[in-house]
Amino acid sequence: MGLDEIIKGRYSVRNYSDRPIEKEAFDQVIEAGMLAPTAKNTQAQRIYILCSPEAVARIRSVCRSAYNAPAVMCFTAKRDEVFRNPFEDNFNSGHQDCSIVATHMMLKAYELGLGTVWVNHFPRQQVRELFEIPEDEEIVLLMPIGYPAAESVPSPRHSESKKPEEVVKFL
Numbered sequence: 001m002g003l004d005e006i007i008k009g010r011y012s013v014r015n016y017s018d019r020p021i022e023k024e025a026f027d028q029v030i031e032a033g034m035l036a037p038t039a040k041n042t043q044a045q046r047i048y049i050l051c052s053p054e055a056v057a058r059i060r061s062v063c064r065s066a067y068n069a070p071a072v073m074c075f076t077a078k079r080d081e082v083f084r085n086p087f088e089d090n091f092n093s094g095h096q097d098c099s100i101v102a103t104h105m106m107l108k109a110y111e112l113g114l115g116t117v118w119v120n121h122f123p124r125q126q127v128r129e130l131f132e133i134p135e136d137e138e139i140v141l142l143m144p145i146g147y148p149a150a151e152s153v154p155s156p157r158h159s160e161s162k163k164p165e166e167v168v169k170f171l
Contacts, residue, residue, distance in 0.1 A: 001111055006107050006111050007107070009110065010106065010107060010110040010116075011115075011154035011155070011158045012116075012117040012118065012154070012155065012158070013067075013069075013115025013116060013117055013144075013146075013148045013152050014117055014152070014155075015067065015068065015148065015149040015151065015152045016067060016068050016069045016070060016115065016144070016146035016147060016148060016149055016152070017146065017147045017148065017149045017150065018070070019070075019146070019147040020070060021051070021070060021071055021114065021145065021146060021147070025109075025112050025114060026049070026071075028108060028112060029105050029108050029109050029112070029114070029145070030047070030105070031108075032104045032105050032107070032108035033045075033047065033101045033102070033104050033105040033108075035104065036100045036101040036103075036104040036105075037100060038083075038093065038097040038100065038101065039082070039083035039093035039096065039097055040083045040093075042081050042082060042083050042093070042097070043081075043097075044077050044078045044079075044081035044082040044083075044093070044094060044097055045075060045076070045077060045097050045098050045101045046075070046076045046077075046078055046137055047073055047074070047075055047076075047101070048073070048074040048076070048131060048133065049071060049072075049073050049074075050071060050072045050073070050074060050131070051070065051071035051072075055072075055131070056070065056071065056072065058130045058131070059072050059074075059127070059130070059142070061130075062122065062123055062126045062127060062130065063119065063121075063122040063123075063127070063142060065117070065119040065121050065122060065142070065144070066119070066142065066144050067117070067144050069144030069145055069146040070146040071144070071145050071146060072142055072143065072144045072145070073102075073105070073142070073143045073144075073145060074127065074131065074133070074139065074141075074142055074143075075098040075101065075102050075139075075140045075141050075142075075143065076098070076133060076137035076138060076139050076140060077092075077093075077094025077095065077097060077098050077137065077140055078094075078136060078137050079092075079136050079138060080136060082097065083097075094138055094140065095138075095140055098140040098141065099140070099141075102118070102140075102141060102143055105143070106118070109145055113147060114145055114146060114147060114148075115145070115146060115147065115148035115152065116144065116145045117143065117144050118141060118143060119141060119142040119143065119144065120141055122142055124139045127139055127142070
C-alpha cells in the first residue's frame, strides 16, 4: 500500500470489532511514532496505551468518544522537555510534536488494517486523575485504536469536497 493510498483511505473509525490487537501490530505502530520528527528531537511526547480491560472501562466511563475500541492511546507532552521558541515566550512544541507522532501512528495503523479516531472532546483532568498522569505532562489527545467493525464506514463528511482554494495561498 502506497502513501497516497493510505492518506486517501484512512478515515475516523467510530465502530470497532472485538478482534484484539496483536502485539506485533502495536509494536509497528509504536515504532512509526518513534520515527516521527519532533522539535530538536526532544521526543517530549509520552504515550499511554490504555488496553487492559480495567483501563478501557475507566476511559470509557469519562469519554464517550472512546467508542468501543479495544484500546485507547493517550498522548501527552512533558512540559520540561518540549522545545521553547526563544522568540515567543508562550510557544512550545508540545502539541505539534504530539500531533506529528500521533499522525505517524495513525497512518501506520491504517496500513496494518487498524482504525483510529483523533479525540479532543474529553475531560483532561479526569483522565489525568484516573491514570495518574503526572502534572508536568500536558494531555494533548486521545486516539482509540482497533480493527474497524465490518459495518464501519467513513462519515459522509470524509468525502466532502475539499476546498484548497480557500485554505491554500501561494504568496
